[in-house]
Amino acid sequence: MGRKKKKQMKPWCWYCNRDFDDEKILIQHQKAKHFKCHICHKKLYTGPGLAIHCMQVHKETIDSVPNAIPGRTDIELEIYGMEGIPEKDMQERRRTLEQKSQDNQKKKSNNQDDSDDDDDDDEAGPSMQQVPAVQPQAGYVAPMAQPGMPPVGGAPGIPPAGYQGMPPMMPGVPPMMHGMPPAMPGMPPAMMPMGGMMPPMMPGMPAIPPGMPPHMAPRPGMPHIAPTPAAGPIPSRPAAPAVQPAVTKPLFPSAAQMGSGVNSNTTGVSSPPADHQSASSQPPFSNMPQAQQSPSGAAASNSLSTSISEAPKATFPAYTQPSVSSSTSSNPSSSTVAKPPATVTSKPATLTTTSATSKLIHPDEDISLEEMKAQLPRYQRLIPRAGQAHAAAAPPVAAVGSIMPPQQGLPPQQPGMRHPMHGQYGAPPQGMPGYMPGGMPPYGQGPPMVPPYQGGPPMGMRPPVMSPAGRY
Amino acid sequence: MSLFGTASSFGTGGTGVFGSTTTDSHNPMKDVEVTSPPDDSISCLAFSPPTMPGNFLIAGSWANDVRCWEVQDNGQTVPKAQQMHTGPVLDVCWSDDGSKVFTASCDKTAKMWDLNSNQAMQIAQHDGPIKSIHWIKAPTYSCVMTGSWDKTLKFWDTRSPNPMMSLQMPERCYCADVVYPMAVVATAERGLIVYQLENQPSEFRRIDSPLKHQHRCVAIFKDKQNKPTGFALGSIEGRVAIHYINPPNPAKDNFTFKCHRSNGTNTTTPQDIYAVNAISFHPVHGTLATVGSDGRFSFWDKDARTKLKTSEQLDQPITACCFNHNGNIFAYASSYDWSKGHEYYNPQKKNYIFLRNAAEELKPRNKK
Secondary structure: OOOOOOOOOOOEOOOOOOEOOOHHHHHHHHHHHHOEOOOOOOEOOOHHHHHHHHHHHHOOOOOEOOOOOOOOOEOOOOOEOOEOOOHHHHHHHHHHHHHHHHHHHHHHHOOHHHHHHHHHHHHHHHHHHHHHHHHHHHHHHHHHOOOOOOOOOOOOOHHHHHHHHHHHHHHHHHHHHHOOOOHHHHHHHHHHHHHHHOOOOOOHHHHOHHHOOOOOOOOOHHHHHOOOHHHOHHHHHHHHHHHHHHHHOOOOOOHHHHHHHHHHHHOOOOOOOHHHHHHHOOHHHHHOOHHHHOOOOOHHHHHHHHHHHHOOOOOOOOOOOHHHHHHHHHHHHHHHHHOOOOOOOOOOOEOOOEOOOEEEOOOOEOOOHHHHHHOOHHHHOOOOOOOOOHHHOOOHHHHOOOOOOHHHOHHHHHHHHOHHHHHHHOOOOOOOOOOOOOOOHHHOOHHHHHHHHOOOHHHOOHHHHHHHHHHO | OOOOOOHHHOOOOOOOOOOOOOOOOOOOOOOEEOOOOOOOOEEEEEEOOOOOOOEEEEEEEOOOEEEEEEEOOOOOEEEEEEEEOOOOEEEEEEOOOOOEEEEEEOOOEEEEEEOOOOEEEEEEEOOOOEEEEEEEEOOOOEEEEEEEOOOEEEEEOOOOOOOOEEEEOOOOEEEEEEEOOEEEEEEHHHEEEEEEOOOOOEEEEEOOOOOOOOEEEEEEEEOOOOOEEEEEEEEOOOEEEEEEOOOOOHHHHOEEEEOOEOOOOOOOOOEEEOOEEEEEEOOOOOOEEEEEOOOOEEEEEOOOOEEEEEOOOOOOOEEEEEEOOOOOEEEEEEOOOOOOOHHHOOOOOOOEEEEEEOOOOOOOOOOO
16 A cells, blocks of 8 residues: 555455445445344444344344354454454455555566566565554554553544544444344434543543443454543553552541541532543533533532433443433433422422333332332321320230330330330330330330231241240 | 252242242242242341351331241241331341341331340331331441431441431431441432441532432442442432442443333333332342342343343332342342332232342353
8 A cells, every 4th residue: 555544455344355445335334244133134333233132132142243254253353344353364454465466566567477486475575574564553453452551643633533433333332232222312312422522532532432341342443542542641540540549448538537528528529530521521411411410419520420321321231222311311300300309298299200212110209119108008007106095905915026125224215215105105114014115105006016927827936926025 | 059959849838839830920030939928018138147157038028027037058948037017117137247137117116136035126216217227337336327218317326225326318318238338328309428437427428319310229339359339329210320439430430221121122112111129239249130110130240331131020020139148049029119109009919039049140241
């Protein structure tokens, strides 16, 4: 080829070695030929994506990439367009191309006899020469293997350009994860965070793309883009983990600092500088229901927490349509956040449980399920209230050792705990036969407790439980 | 694991209804059924700590009772004892030495149940139902932490009727978890507070919720050095947030994932989104299990960010879950959680607790 352009050669498909004029066409080819599900014909974005899709949707495993030449069928290798191609294959390809171009040149300049010999020489020669030439290029490719570390100079211009190609991939990635939801819904929301991340630039970049690698499959493509511009910030990251042990060791500042720690909380200082970075990225997410959350709590950590949920992308299956979740979530959150915290007894805030694409299986009130259930009269009658003389529960037997006799000092506890009860029971001294003194009154509902027993024996626990009652 | 040889080895143990011949929707995973389950919804499950030999399971239910079973290695469950409250039991926990069980109830009290003597005494009092109870074992003190709907978090020395400490919360406590020296409480109105427990409990940080819906369950996870480093928070909107307390890169390290939803591939019909009722971390592998109102449980690897397994759908929501101390047994309870309101409550429907061999299925996925 000549000059070192990005990728140094025309786009070619790793799976079948075909050449293409344009990377876009290459990608289309890959999607149609190699990443297409043979069962439902859905076009995925990568090999692993296809594997996951087949597994999750059709419960079928595939172990090789369709229509790939032997040796290039690895389903686990994450290749998208020209990204993700293993370095040695790239070198091989370059060598082959060099050979071919040199072959052509020599054929033109030499006669046919020599060309045969030259072919052998050419193979040896170019390979030697190309090694050093390959290195810098390999540097570009290398990041795939070493997440983010090797900065490649001269690449700054590329990543942004390459980045444009990224977004289509990113959204593809999330769907890969679970394979279930269609890629499209995943795309636009995914696009936004990506686009949002770009302006904040380097700091933001490594945050997202490197977030990819931890995903299920290696994402060689991501590190390609990310490390290069983020060469600066990235080296700082290794430093951070080095610091981490010292920082997280106590996990919390020492108790002495707790006071100040708590105070500083109100200023939202407690978060590391990363917060500020993502805080700067807040505007891009403004379409997310962050705005509604700003009233609650520090804005910096606000954007951090919400951007967390949106930005780090669909790692898990089912994290498919962020648009779906945001549409459902934005409504409920507005109804719950905007309204002042309602007390349980008065009208509770309500949720918007139904949206166009999803339905929250939860009653409308925004109180916990337990609170709702506890409001039933069925569960109320046993709760001691002042004046409730469920003392009809004469048979202390049912006490069933539920409360240790006050010998542990329960009576003294009374004053602190059960003033209401006091009145009625005056002085239920220990003497009360079987009556957990003091303790009993509030729980005097012995009989009500009995029914659940169903007579006890079935439990096989009755006997042991009964004896304590007899103890006093 | 010798725990589950064949499902048919149970025979004894009371009313074991295995439904192997009838429709299996109540136990589609064919897991071991615990004998003599409670008669109303099960709110909480807890296995005995490693300090005790054997495995003992405690379950609190809306029938006001707390039941204890011994889970034998062959899979048999033997009911051992029972205690009562005067209101539905919402949470249970063990002391670190395995001799006491603490129970929290809607009757605004918490009790300490001494298993050896089978006596229970009241150790805490709140102005509202107590939703969470945890035992804290610090080098310098030990106490019980109770979180209540009265918006307070109280710490009790079991010998005294007055709390050692009472912390005000912004809202009602909905769920909490404690792994010394960290405690996390999630409250109503999406409140989220982290407490540090060294020397004495104090509020460490109020966190803006990573979730946009009502908080429902929380579980702390530990790092490779076995120190608590973050928590998983579940909401009613079929989503769990993994949140680290001091991550090197919050935007990258913290994330949320969707779970317990229906209609994964089919986008034409509205997706049903279910609440995540409970989250439990495997004590050895660090992977987590979530159970939801959809009647399924799922296992996840938060480091590889992948799902390990999702169960078949049970005919009732799964309301509680927990692992035993060595992670070999996963217990989950099938009962109605009120997610569809009052109309779907059928008091006649049986409640179940299932035990599953968890040693293999929760192994972390190797990160590629």
